[in-house]
Amino acid sequence: MEKIPVARQNSEEIDKFLDGAASFADMMFGFFDGSNESEESLRDFVDRDESANGDEDEQNKIFWEAQEELLQATLHRTTSLESRIRQATKEALSELKVIGMQCACRRPVAGGCRNCLQTALSIRLQNVGLNCYICKSKWRSSSEIPSGEHTYIEVLDKSNPKKGEVRVIIELNFRAEFEMARANEDYNKLIAQIPELLVIKAERLKALIKILCGAAKKSMKEKKMHLAPWRKHKYMQAKWLGTYERATPAPLPVGYSDRPQKPKASMLTFDLLEKLPGLHYTAVEVV
Numbered sequence: 475m476e477k478i479p480v481a482r483q484n485s486e487e488i489d490k491f492l493d494g495a496a497s498f499a500d501m502m503f504g505f506f507d508g509s510n511e512s513e514e515s516l517r518d519f520v521d522r523d524e525s526a527n528g529d530e531d532e533q534n535k536i537f538w539e540a541q542e543e544l545l546q547a548t549l550h551r552t553t554s555l556e557s558r559i560r561q562a563t564k565e566a567l568s569e570l571k572v573i574g575m576q577c578a579c580r581r582p583v584a585g586g587c588r589n590c591l592q593t594a595l596s597i598r599l600q601n602v603g604l605n606c607y608i609c610k611s612k613w614r615s616s617s618e619i620p621s622g623e624h625t626y627i628e629v630l631d632k633s634n635p636k637k638g639e640v641r642v643i644i645e646l647n648f649r650a651e652f653e654m655a656r657a658n659e660d661y662n663k664l665i666a667q668i669p670e671l672l673v674i675k676a677e678r679l680k681a682l683i684k685i686l687c688g689a690a691k692k693s694m695k696e697k698k699m700h701l702a703p704w705r706k707h708k709y710m711q712a713k714w715l716g717t718y719e720r721a722t723p724a725p726l727p728v729g730y731s732d733r734p735q736k737p738k739a740s741m742l743t744f745d746l747l748e749k750l751p752g753l754h755y756t757a758v759e760v761v
């Protein structure tokens with residue numbers, strides 16, 4: 475069978491396309507991914523048939539209530555470090571809104587595209603003394619998930635020598651990453667509780683992703699549909715918690731104007747100025 479690349483896996487179009495076309499989607503993306511999911515769902519189906527519907531409703535209710543509690547507990551366990559970075563991020567974003575964020579890229583979008591916004595934001599966060607980077611994660615396809623890449627912002631805090639380096643992730647469109655057109659009501663209710671702008675320590679993000687992906691899987695199971703491969707736990711983990719490359723956003727030099735700059739200090743500065751907002755990445759291995 476011909477292989478069809480899945481370029482923009484999380485696009486709404488795909489969701490719409492998949493609506494009511496689950497069997498075709500199975501063929502297209504090979505949802506039967508080597509795990510025993512098909513067997514599992516068959517077994518579940520038999521189990522469901524045998525048990526009374528009331529029991530199942532009750533079990534579902536218990537599941538969703540537990541997820542809500544877990545989610546709230548995870549979201550509320552925020553630290554002063556995260557609050558400080560969140561506050562700085564909100565301030566920088568509202569400043570950018572006031573001055574009217576403009577794209578510096580070749581494909582400008584009104585109000586700034588995600589890439590330009592991330593660059594502008596991280597420069598501002600650097601200017602207020604935060605150790606801020608732009609991260610690009612990239613992963614290969616496997617039997618379970620398709621390949622993909624993602625960019626986001628991170629702040630590395632080294633202020634507490636006892637704790638070592640603390641990684642805080644800033645995701646501008648977190649909720650959107652988990653919205654599913656075909657999800658059930660319980661899932662939608664859960665997702666509505668997560669913020670669009672997420673500022674969170676990596677370890678807490680790990681817990682949050684686990685809850686949300688578990689909920690997505692359950693939601694699809696209840697609707698007797700397959701979870702798309704780009705919704706899977708492994709795929710979501712690869713976005714923010716997998717191996718990535720780190721780039722330092724180039725701060726605009728003092729007295730920067732729109733006139734072309736002549737290379738001064740070093741070739742590195744020149745290079746960064748020339749290519750802004752194209753960034754230079756260095757690889758970071760995540761264990």
Ligand SMILES: [Zn+2]
Pocket residue numbers: 577578579580581582583586587588589590591
């Ligand atoms: Zn742009």
